[in-house]
Every structure is written in structure tokens, then in C-alpha cells.
Amino acid sequence: MRISPLPPLNSLVVFESAARHLSFTRAADELNVTQGAISRQIRHLEDYLGRKLFIRDKRSLSLTSTGMEYYDSIQQSLLLVAGATGNILQWQGDQQVTVVTTHAMASFWLLPRFNAFQELHPDIDVRILAVDSLKDIRHNEFDIALFFCHEAPADLTATPLFAENVFPVCSPGYLEKNPHIQHTEDMLKGTLLTLEVGEEWLSWQAWFRACNIEYKADAGPRMNINNYLLVIQSALNGQGLALGWENLVDDYLASGLLIKPVSTSVETTSQFLMLEPEQTARPKQGAEYFRKWLLSLI
Structure with a gap:
């Protein structure tokens, strides 16, 4: 279902900054744009809503009652978006590895052996995601997956483990x-x-x-x-x-x-396979270390 109505999304970021600072000038400095650009985005948003968000005079800027209510909602929404984005970016570093496998494989095979990897590479952060089915890996971004299957999905690189x-x-x-x-x-x-x-x-x-x-x-x-x-x-x-x-x-x-x-x-x-996304860039260093460690267990 389409999400609607949605205002001009760029204007929301501008509005949140201007409302937080109660200053177009400070918002312009924060967003690295001109004060005129801030004014245009706010005017565009007000035209879309059909309501005034700010009370402007020569020496101060304040929010209207509509502006205060809208600011509370928009700031919370942007914080949620920022938090979700941060969670993803947190695991994009070269020393961070996401491994997806089944609950059984994680509990009975991977975790009992995992201390050995940590001792070898204490600087690498590993996130283990346990899912119920090979089909569920489509819902997760990962570096390595461990699954028991007869044939690997066509778009994944498969290495037999045992x-x-x-x-x-x-x-x-x-x-x-x-x-x-x-x-x-x-x-x-x-x-x-x-x-x-x-x-x-x-x-x-x-x-x-x-x-x-x-x-x-x-x-x-x-x-x-x-x-x-x-x-x-x-x-x-x-x-x-x-x-x-x-x-x-x-x-x-x-x-x-x-x-x-x-x-x-x-x-x-069938076999337990190590599955990896087809690489479009240099593999993460952490993923390479984890891969080599898995192969050393065979």
C-alpha cells in the first residue's frame, strides 16, 4: 500500500533543523546551504500543508502551534529513520561480519566453535543472524551464510563445507x-x-x-x-x-x-554449504578472515 500523503521529503529535514535552532541562519550552516535555500524549502512545505509553521519578525523566529505539533512528530520520525540507518551502517565496516544461518546450525555447530575465531581475531565484530529457512536470507544483508542444501541459490557463490x-x-x-x-x-x-x-x-x-x-x-x-x-x-x-x-x-x-x-x-x-553474495567490490577483510577460518575446520 502506498504511503500517502507525503510532503516534500527534503523540506522535512530543513524544517526540523530550522525548528530546532529557531534560526534559518543556523539551519543553513548546519545543512551547508544558503539561508535563501532554507527559506524556499520552508515556504514550499508551508504551501503544501496550507498552514504557517513559523512566525517571522525582524529579530526572532518562533513556531506556530501547528509548527510545534508538526515538529514533534517530524523529529521523532527522522530519529527513527536515523536510528535504522545507523544500525545498517554500523555493520558495513571492514572489520564487521554478518553471518546468517539456521537456529540449529548456530546453536549446535557455530557457537560452540566460535571462541576459537574470537581468539584468532579479537578485533573483528561478528553478528550472527539465526533464521528458520534458506528463503529468509533474502530479508537480510549478509557476508556469509551457512545452510544445508542440495543446490545453492543461483545468485550466491557456494563452497561445500561437509x-x-x-x-x-x-x-x-x-x-x-x-x-x-x-x-x-x-x-x-x-x-x-x-x-x-x-x-x-x-x-x-x-x-x-x-x-x-x-x-x-x-x-x-x-x-x-x-x-x-x-x-x-x-x-x-x-x-x-x-x-x-x-x-x-x-x-x-x-x-x-x-x-x-x-x-x-x-x-x-545434500551438504552444508558456505554461501556468499556475488562480489561487486573487494570483500571485507573481516569476511575473508571468517571465510578462511571456516574452511580450516573442514
Whole structure:
């Protein structure tokens, strides 16, 4: 929907400065224009509004009641615009890097390793944006993105980081309560913690198919969850069996908080990719350092 009515936008900046200083001369100095230019912009704005904004006499300048009310609103609006602009410009420096990835990748893989990068490059500021889907990166400006996918979007440069092995995991307590789970097909009678996403995460149905086992949705109880962090948390709570992605759950396996109830594993055809916008200028130094650090982890 079109935003209307909008006054001449240049005139708003001039009006805010003149109203703040109550002086056309000081506004002209601040904006680096002539006093005549200030007068013309104010007159243009008043003509558009059909109201006087200033009371002019030979020795002073003051706001009309309309001018005072308008000034309060315009100044607040310009402050919001300036704040939003500043937030963007803050992350345009050579030593500032924006990384976009999923909540799961950020929580289970990137953040546990991030201290190593900070120790190597303490002068580089990294902003990590967690999103739910690869589609969401279109809404964010970024230097590097980390996603699991079969093919990268056509307008991004992709560098493979690693493929994935996917296998069942559960808590030791869950396996103790379900001693009948000894073979891969036995898991069909367990509580399968199912991730409800439509992208390239491997489903239980696809996983069993890769193991040449017929998947029957009604064979046992299911718990459907739309977030992988919650899937793993449910597994840690002893609520069922989850599909573990090797590079995401390796710390939990090493600590013994999660275990593999069976040894069966499926290697995915998709990979975790490092995605970068096509460069039109020299890459940021910070982004180059972050890129090299990621590749050193492979």
C-alpha cells in the first residue's frame, strides 16, 4: 500500500533543523546551504500543508502551534529513520561480519566453535543472524551464510563445507526404558521425534527408506516438532528417538548425554554449504578472515 500523503521529503529535514535552532541562519550552516535555500524549502512545505509553521519578525523566529505539533512528530520520525540507518551502517565496516544461518546450525555447530575465531581475531565484530529457512536470507544483508542444501541459490557463490551422516539418537534413560530397541526396524515401535519442515532435512520416512525398511506411520507413537533445537531437547529429556546429524550432535555424543541406540547411519546427498553474495567490490577483510577460518575446520 502506498504511503500517502507525503510532503516534500527534503523540506522535512530543513524544517526540523530550522525548528530546532529557531534560526534559518543556523539551519543553513548546519545543512551547508544558503539561508535563501532554507527559506524556499520552508515556504514550499508551508504551501503544501496550507498552514504557517513559523512566525517571522525582524529579530526572532518562533513556531506556530501547528509548527510545534508538526515538529514533534517530524523529529521523532527522522530519529527513527536515523536510528535504522545507523544500525545498517554500523555493520558495513571492514572489520564487521554478518553471518546468517539456521537456529540449529548456530546453536549446535557455530557457537560452540566460535571462541576459537574470537581468539584468532579479537578485533573483528561478528553478528550472527539465526533464521528458520534458506528463503529468509533474502530479508537480510549478509557476508556469509551457512545452510544445508542440495543446490545453492543461483545468485550466491557456494563452497561445500561437509556432507552429513544421519543416525538415530536418544538419551541413555530412554533406551533403558525401551530395551526392545536392538535393531534398526525396532525403532518403528519407539516414539519418533519428527521434525516438521519442508526443506532438505531428512525425514524419518526417507531415513527408513534409505535403510530398506518399510516405514509405517501408525507403527508407533510420534511427536511432531517444527524446530530442530526442540527435537534434540526432547531427545535429551528422554521423550523419544531423534535423527541426529553428525556435525550437530557430536558434542552430545561425546559427553554421553545422547547415545546411538543402533549403529545404522545414512549419508546425505545434500551438504552444508558456505554461501556468499556475488562480489561487486573487494570483500571485507573481516569476511575473508571468517571465510578462511571456516574452511580450516573442514
